[in-house]
Amino acid sequence: MNISARRGFAALTTVAALAAGLVAGLPGQATADTAGWPATDGRLLYNELGSLRYINPDGTKSAQFYETANQAAWSADGSQIAYVGSADSRLRTKTYAQESISGQDIVMPAGSGWHPTDPTFWNGGGDIVFTAGGRLRVAVANSARAPQALFGTDVDGCDSKASGAVNGKLAFVRTGTSCSTTGTPAVWVYNGPTKAFTKVADDADEPSMSPDGQSLVFTRSVAGHKQLFTVKADGTGLTQITTDPFDHNRPAWSPKGDRIAYDTYFAGSADTASGSQIWIRDLAAGTETRVPMADGTDVAWQPLRKNAISRVYGADTYGTNIASSKWTWNTLGKSVPGLMNASSAVLISKSDSAYATTATSLAGKKHGPVLMTSRTGLDSSVQTELKRMLPKGKTVYLVGGTSILNSSVASKVTSLGYVAKRLSDASRYSTSVAVAKTITSAPKYVFLATGTDYHNALAASSAAGAMGTSGTAVVLLTQGSTMTASVYGYLNKYSPSTTKIITVGTDAESALTKAYNAGKLPYWPSKYSYYRFAGSPAPVAARLAEFWWSSPSNAAVASVNSWTGGVSASSAMTTYGPLLWTDVTSLTYDTKSYMMRTSASLNHVAVFGGNGSVDAKVVPLIGRAIGVDSTYAYTPYYKGDIPQSPASQPLSASTASTGKPVPSPDLAPLKVTVSK
Numbered sequence: 203m204n205i206s207a208r209r210g211f212a213a214l215t216t217v218a219a220l221a222a223g224l225v226a227g228l229p230g231q232a233t234a235d236t237a238g239w240p241a242t243d244g245r246l247l248y249n250e251l252g253s254l255r256y257i258n259p260d261g262t263k264s265a266q267f268y269e270t271a272n273q274a275a276w277s278a279d280g281s282q283i284a285y286v287g288s289a290d291s292r293l294r295t296k297t298y299a300q301e302s303i304s305g306q307d308i309v310m311p312a313g314s315g316w317h318p319t320d321p322t323f324w325n326g327g328g329d330i331v332f333t334a335g336g337r338l339r340v341a342v343a344n345s346a347r348a349p350q351a352l353f354g355t356d357v358d359g360c361d362s363k364a365s366g367a368v369n370g371k372l373a374f375v376r377t378g379t380s381c382s383t384t385g386t387p388a389v390w391v392y393n394g395p396t397k398a399f400t401k402v403a404d405d406a407d408e409p410s411m412s413p414d415g416q417s418l419v420f421t422r423s424v425a426g427h428k429q430l431f432t433v434k435a436d437g438t439g440l441t442q443i444t445t446d447p448f449d450h451n452r453p454a455w456s457p458k459g460d461r462i463a464y465d466t467y468f469a470g471s472a473d474t475a476s477g478s479q480i481w482i483r484d485l486a487a488g489t490e491t492r493v494p495m496a497d498g499t500d501v502a503w504q505p506l507r508k509n510a511i512s513r514v515y516g517a518d519t520y521g522t523n524i525a526s527s528k529w530t531w532n533t534l535g536k537s538v539p540g541l542m543n544a545s546s547a548v549l550i551s552k553s554d555s556a557y558a559t560t561a562t563s564l565a566g567k568k569h570g571p572v573l574m575t576s577r578t579g580l581d582s583s584v585q586t587e588l589k590r591m592l593p594k595g596k597t598v599y600l601v602g603g604t605s606i607l608n609s610s611v612a613s614k615v616t617s618l619g620y621v622a623k624r625l626s627d628a629s630r631y632s633t634s635v636a637v638a639k640t641i642t643s644a645p646k647y648v649f650l651a652t653g654t655d656y657h658n659a660l661a662a663s664s665a666a667g668a669m670g671t672s673g674t675a676v677v678l679l680t681q682g683s684t685m686t687a688s689v690y691g692y693l694n695k696y697s698p699s700t701t702k703i704i705t706v707g708t709d710a711e712s713a714l715t716k717a718y719n720a721g722k723l724p725y726w727p728s729k730y731s732y733y734r735f736a737g738s739p740a741p742v743a744a745r746l747a748e749f750w751w752s753s754p755s756n757a758a759v760a761s762v763n764s765w766t767g768g769v770s771a772s773s774a775m776t777t778y779g780p781l782l783w784t785d786v787t788s789l790t791y792d793t794k795s796y797m798m799r800t801s802a803s804l805n806h807v808a809v810f811g812g813n814g815s816v817d818a819k820v821v822p823l824i825g826r827a828i829g830v831d832s833t834y835a836y837t838p839y840y841k842g843d844i845p846q847s848p849a850s851q852p853l854s855a856s857t858a859s860t861g862k863p864v865p866s867p868d869l870a871p872l873k874v875t876v877s878k
Contacts, residue, residue, distance in 0.1 A: 241413060241457040244504030244830070247274045248465070248480055250497060252288045259463075259482060261494030273320055273500060277327040277802035278368045279507040280457075281829045282343065284321035284330050293318040293332055295343055297798040298504075298830060306799065308341045310334070311348055324366030325394065328753020328803030331372060336360040336381030338374060342753050343802040347868050353392075363408060367415025370394030371435055375407055389420050391435045402437040410453050410462075411435075413505070419443075419453045419462055430462065430483070444483065446490070451478075457505035460485055465499040509805040509829040511821055513838045514774065515812040519766040520552055520574055521841065522811050524587050526774035527571035528842025529808075531591040544591045545671075546570035548599045548773075549584070549607060549615070551577050555765040556630040557602040559651070559659035560637045560677045562772040564599060564625075566667025567641045572773035574766065577607060580614040594619035599640070602626050602633060631679045632688035638676035639692075641666075646674035647702045648693065650710040653679030656765040657739030657783065658707040664758075664772035664781035665750045680713035690722040697725075702869065703732040707742060718876070733872040740783040744796035747780030750867045753803040754779035759793070759824070761786055761815040771810035779804075784816060789823040797827035804828050 245256045245263075254267035254274055270288035276298075277283075283296045293308045308330065310316040316334035323343065324331045330341050331352060338361045341349035353361070360381035364374040372392045378385035389406040392399055402418070407428075409420040416435050421428040424442070428449040433440045443462075444450055453464040462483045470476030480496035483489070514529050516522040531544045548565045550558040552574035561572045570592065575584045588598065598615045600607045603626035615622040625636045630653045638645065649662035659679060666675035678689050693703070705711040711734050717723055718730075735742050739762060747757070756779035760767035763786060772781040782793045797804060807824050809816050825834035837844060 241279075241505040241507035243456050243458050243461070244276075244280050244506040246463060246480060246493065246496065246501055246503055247276065247283065248496060248498040248501040249274070250499075254285065255496075255498065257480075257493065257496050259461075259493060261496065264495050274502045275322045275330075276502055276504045277323045277343070278505060279327065279509055279801070279805055279829055280504040280833075281509075281801040282323075282327070284323060284332075284343070286318060286321065291317050293321055293330075293341075295330070295345070295802070297801055306345050308345045308349060311350075316349070320363050322364045322366040322372075323802060324364075324372055325370050326368055326753070326755055326803050326805070328755075328800075329366070331364045331366055333362040333364065336362070338362075338364055338372075344748065344753065344799045347752060365409050365411045365418065367411040367413075369415035371411065371415045373402075373409035373411050373418045373420075373435075375409065376401075389418070389433075391418070391437075400435070400437055402433050402435065403431065403440065406431070408452050410455050412455050413457050413459045419455055421450060421453065430464065443485065443488075444490075450481075452500050454501050454503045456482075456503050457507070463493070463501045463503055465501055506830060506833055507805075509825070509834045510807075511824055511834050511836050512806070512808040513812075513816075513821070513836070514770070514808055514810050514842070515815075515838070516841050519764065519770075519811065519815070520581075520583070522815075523552075523572075523574045523766065523770045524583050525839060525842040526770040526810060527573060527587055527591065529839055530774045530776065531571055533590050534593060542569070544570040544596075546597045546599065547588060547592050547620075548572045548601060549580075549611065550574055550601050550769070551606045552766065553577055554602065554606055555656045556653055556679075557606050557633060558765065558769050559653065559656050559679065560634045560663050561601055561769065562660070562663040562776075563666035563673075563675065563677045564601070564637050564641060565773050566670055566776050567673045568597070568599065569671050570596075572769055574769070575607070575611060577605075578610060579608075580611050585614070585618065588615075588618060588620065592620065595621065597621045597623050600624045600626075601637065603628075627688065629686065629688075631681055631686040634677060634679040635688045635692045638678060641676050642674045644674060645676045645696065645701050647676070647704060648696070649675065649677045649704045649706055650680055650689075650714055651677060651706040652682050652709040652713075654682045654709075655707075655739075656768065657762065658710070658735075658742055660765065660768040660772055661739070661743040661746050661781055661783075662704070662706045664775070665746055667772065668750070668777050668780075670777045680710050683709045683712035683716070685713040685717040685722065687722075690717045693717075694723050694725050697727075698730040698732065699727070704735070704869070704872075705732055706735045706746065708736050711736065715876075728878040729875065731873050731875045733869040734874050735872065740790040741792040743781060743783050744792040747782060747796060748799070749869055749872065751780050752867075754800065755803055756806045756808065757782055757797070757804060759784050759807055759809045759816065759820075761811055762790065764811060764815050767811040767815050771808070774810070775808065784820060786815065787817045787819060789820050789827065794823065794827045797824065801828045 249272040253270050257264040271285040274285040318332040321332040338352040339349045340352045359376035375387045377387045387407045389403045389409045406420045409418045430444040430450045450464045478499045480493040516525040532541045546568040547570040548561045565572045575581045598620045612622040627633045651659035651662045662677045758771035758775040760771040762783040784790045
């Protein structure tokens with residue numbers, strides 16, 4: 203069974219794990235090794251008199267950008283553009299997808315005086331590097347984080363003109379020892395994963411990274427004209443590739459790696475008008491061809507890389523739950539790229555959503571799946587799955603008392619050789635406290651969500667579980683807009699100045715306010731802060747995803763009508779990305795909008811449940827939201843297996859990714875301060 207595409211689709215921007223910064227093969231001196239690069243050549247984007255234009259490399263289908271802009275760059279899958287507005291010099295991104303959405307500003311820090319130039323996408327597409335104040339700065343492409351300096355203050359020189367690669371390498375120009383001094387520009391490469399700097403060429407300018415991040419092309423003046431040179435990222439293999447008696451400006455490597463586009467200025471003649479033109483050099487043939495009708499500068503070449511959509515499902519909703527576990531966790535004694543080894547499992551009742559909502563937060567911490575079973579016994583399918591992926595002697599957590607999962611369930615777990623540990627109390631609310639105490643004794647984040655509806659609690663549980671085995675985030679359930687004694691008793695033990703309280707939904711916010719005003723939190727100060735997510739389920743989940751995950755490669759989608767689908771989706775995705783809700787037959791607006799805003803990094807979406815849960819017509823809507831038109835690969839995983847037909851095989855058998863805890867979220871924009 204070929205499973206490399208499961209989590210591997212999260213790393214389609216490289217031919218190995220993005221987290222490891224790996225690539226396959228080195229480029230030659232004059233052409234990149236394109237065998238493992240999963241992208242084709244899309245449209246050229248260039249500046250013409252202060253406006254951007256699109257055009258195909260053969261000169262067809264020319265069109266003007268929707269607003270005046272320049273200095274454009276494409277994301278690794280061609281789904282987004284970063285650019286600088288001509289009128290206001292603001293750095294913006296725009297989703298280049300079939301669905302329309304307005305661009306969004308990447309806001310500079312207040313008082314910084316930064317005027318951004320030359321943006322480039324970096325890593326998988328989630329980061330944008332740009333120049334401001336003589337330094338390279340980095341921002342999240344979806345603008346959910348404030349930009350900051352990329353390098354420390356110990357770095358010398360004036361840096362500019364960065365060109366990013368998906369393997370974490372970044373080429374840039376460094377001039378002099380500071381921005382107040384002059385000097386000959388040199389091209390450097392910064393290796394993001396190792397933090398190492400390498401000077402690759404002196405007297406060099408305008409670098410562009412090759413698609414695989416292993417080589418770069420740059421310009422250097424020779425005999426009075428700017429010529430193109432290539433060099434490997436380690437500084438070896440320097441080669442001059444042009445000798446024409448004119449300038450070659452701002453080169454851009456093609457996504458396939460076999461051509462380089464650039465602009466040049468012609469003085470004109472009796473037959474030819476003067477002006478800047480876009481040309482393409484074929485690296486293998488050594489020939490140069492003008493792009494018809496492309497008169498401009500600063501060319502950027504769009505990659506068309508297939509994103510991925512998976513469907514994980516079984517014969518019914520409980521079969522989908524088993525399929526989701528097989529999709530994420532290794533079989534004992536085996537190690538498949540993209541899968542993990544389970545350390546525990548969490549059991550919930552398949553007939554009680556109330557006790558299921560906090561399970562993912564526990565499963566993320568304890569590193570295992572959430573499995574659904576009958577109230578009166580351990581289902582045979584669950585027994586089989588436990589024996590498949592969980593070593594004997596490990597703990598299996600039962601969420602709920604004997605009225606939720608009776609004693610025969612625990613007895614069967616024990617007879618299979620596992621340690622059964624029940625987490626329960628008098629109600630769903632006090633049970634959520636028991637789960638929280640099992641996760642951590644020192645919570646950094648406490649999510650509050652109503653226990654009378656599963657949507658917000660599951661989204662919160664997904665976020666809490668995403669912190670993985672080192673997680674310090676828990677979920678507490680409120681009784682609608684009120685809070686039970688067990689919950690406010692738990693909260694009263696922690697100071698809101700050190701433990702961030704996050705309300706997910708208006709009921710939870712109301713419950714917190716009522717408890718505080720009623721004196722149920724006497725150890726809290728007279729002035730405190732919390733962080734609020736308000737709205738209906740789909741918008742809340744999307745907004746939570748935006749602020750919790752910095753730039754996810756993956757996301758899980760479940761039907762807004764299915765709590766079982768939500769449990770399976772959030773459990774299977776664990777540390778990889780957020781849980782999002784959709785309607786059965788259409789992609790929910792807020793979910794689609796979130797996908798489009800994060801499309802630069804989001805390259806794999808997993809749908810949980812069969813067509814009756816999420817209709818087939820939703821799949822192409824997801825494809826258009828995260829990429830360009832229909833540029834995606836769809837793979838169904840029935841019962842957790844990949845169908846063995848050539849049409850459904852993954853794009854690259856060597857592709858894999860590993861999960862990692864979510865970085866500390868930036869919740870500052872959601873802060874609410876309360877004073878008595």
